Amino acid sequence: MTYCVGILVHNGLVMIADTRTNAGIDNIATFRKLHVFEMPGERAIGLATSGNLSVSQSVLSVLEEGIANPETGQVETLYNVQNMFQAAHLVGRAIRRVFEVDGASLEQHGLRFDIKVLLGGQIGHTPMRLFHVYSEGNAIEATVDTPFLQIGEPKYGKPILDRAMSHEVDIRDALKIGLISMDSTLQSNLSVGLPVDVFVAQRDELKAAVRCRITEQDAYFRDLRERWSSALRAAHQSIPHPPYIENI
């Protein structure tokens, strides 16, 4: 399984992804799921994948090779598309190309062609955007109303986002809340695991503000987990006992 979350707030973008993959519960490995395509001052793009690892890696390879745009003939990559909408289209075309090659065989073996991509970033003077690209190659986009998108196992980490996240949240808080969301998932789902990769870009800076990997040893993340656990304990302890049971 996987958990990746992308958050687009007024002053920037946060993307966080775990690194655990499993083919059966006795075949666990660590693979990077969050990839950054950066040309400082010109573009900063994050791409996170969930689903079948072979499909994800093939899509990445196709994106690195580039795809000829059927209209212009130009070979497009994430380093030369002109805006994030084109970038989402390019990722969709890469997914469809891998489907053409592998889809039928996977199906013959009873496997689903399964990939989901979070694609966020900004290119030149065009807007910063965040997309969720589906296995079919189509995409939806985060908006002011719904500033976060999740792929993989979204449920454990969704309550904190539902309560705390909005477009007006500062990017530093967005990162913190995203890490709490990741921690909730790590706590409740063994198939999501450390280390965790992080990509943060401020709006209009056109470069990564953060590109880092958080491991088990990371002091801040350990502290965040402990503080969050004690805060939750304190929170439920501070709520009075239910009156329905006062006669006990």
Place this chain on the structure above:
Amino acid sequence: MTYCVGILVHNGLVMIADTRTNAGIDNIATFRKLHVFEMPGERAIGLATSGNLSVSQSVLSVLEEGIANPETGQVETLYNVQNMFQAAHLVGRAIRRVFEVDGASLEQHGLRFDIKVLLGGQIGHTPMRLFHVYSEGNAIEATVDTPFLQIGEPKYGKPILDRAMSHEVDIRDALKIGLISMDSTLQSNLSVGLPVDVFVAQRDELKAAVRCRITEQDAYFRDLRERWSSALRAAHQSIPHPPYIENI
């Protein structure tokens, strides 16, 4: 969808269930999913169901009629079985009986025979126990290591249980934490809805300590939701900003 949670702690049992059913998102209704079988001083049993509503109601009807025990010939109901293990077996037989009648037809129409039951309580001098009975009629049981069981949509409400629940928790705290778990699910999943039914029994009391329905108007539950929301906000606000982003 449905969310029901059963919690068995050292001094008693808590069961909480929502009441929302849906056949498609435009066909929403309220049905009781938590039923109490009580003979004060002799037995107190709670039974919560998730899955196909018709199957759940049929199982309840079979349980009310009673089933002849193939070994003793006696017609067994939840009011005359001798202990909770027998009660779980009885519920399993009721599920299998409904499957015999309706299973094949459901399958012909592409529907899955789907029911999950939480069954908790205590009978006479036998132990208080909590079971999860499956569609197949077999069951698992809560233990000191894993004191809570969930049916329906478990994920949104699981993080707080994972962090806060243990066999040593007092029954009043178990009820409070169970209600927080329910609230997290209500917040994130529209197909789980108020009112919420509650059953609480203290160990060895052999009667319900709480049998109530919590509605939208319930002052305590409103207060709990608000306090929990503000506590979560305060909790993430009290955590320092990530150092990875300090240069912003």
